[in-house]
Amino acid sequence: MITGHGDDRYLFNYNIVADFSSNVYYEGFSDKLNNHLTHCLHKINNYPEANAQRLQAALADWHGIKPGQVLVTNGATEAFYLVAHAYRRKSATIIIPAFAEYEDGCRANDLQINHLHWDDLRPDTVFQTDLVFFGNPNNPTGAILHPQTIKKLLDHHPATMFVIDEAYVDFTVDVISMVPSLDEYPNLIIIKSLTKTYSIPGLRLGYILSNKAVINNILPSKMPWSVNTLAIEAGLFIAQHRDEMVLPVSTLTWNALELISALNNIGDISIRKTHTNFFLCQTPKGTAAELKLFLLQTAGLLIRDASNFKSLTPQHFRIATQRKEQNLLLVKAIKSWMDSL
Structure with missing residues (x-):
């Protein structure tokens, strides 16, 4: 189980003015969806479908594939654990830094784990494990891999199953989803999430896309x-x-981009290039935990202390862009902290 994550406001007795810690879209929850769910409350008097068959069919239609290629899950996290369980006691490479639940799912199922840093990943990288996990876009950096690179990796490793987390694929202007190539590669699993784009993390809703044989093995x-x-x-x-x-x-x-530019103007904060609305920062002094507490106490702003991501340091933190006026509050508050050190 992950120890530390974004949107951990429940741990703090502060009034949160703006939450930069969560990658969930800040205006994603639809009033129409809210009204629909309100009118569906009476349905909780009965059991749900055992495997969400109607939603399975709807998602298959959405992606232009067959229903047997979809498995609906209790958030993307259940998907990672299910895949790991299907390969229990085998081996996995995790491209880091990464969402901790890839590794937690593998450890819970006794997989031997190797790590490879994202910056060392190449089209000709050689993998010798049964599974390879990575996010595209990557969390927490916002970096991406283009489909051409992924296809080369898939072609060169027919015996390795590549598990690609596309939870943030809607947050980049780059066309990087591997769903159109799903039928070309029997060694491809794609994990999707409806949590981030549509702002429903409390409902826990994700799904697995792959070929029918893989889905039947996991089910x-x-x-x-x-x-x-x-x-x-x-x-x-x-x-x-x-x-x-x-x-x-x-x-x-x-x-x-505007927020990154403003942060670059207030000090020596290192900001990694991103293709998404969230990005990874590194403070030149103090720690991310200290900055997080300062922002909470003085401005009611919440950031993600990223020090628990494997390969990152106590100085790393992640920011997810919010509304413009809130972004300005963050810049001002971080500048105040930097000036106080």
């Missing part, structure tokens, strides 16, 4: 009814209304 390990009624209803609503709920990714990207 026996999945608990029945792991996806609740309201999560299923939310997924069905999103699938039906997805054209009305498109993320304003160009605006988010522009706001991120």
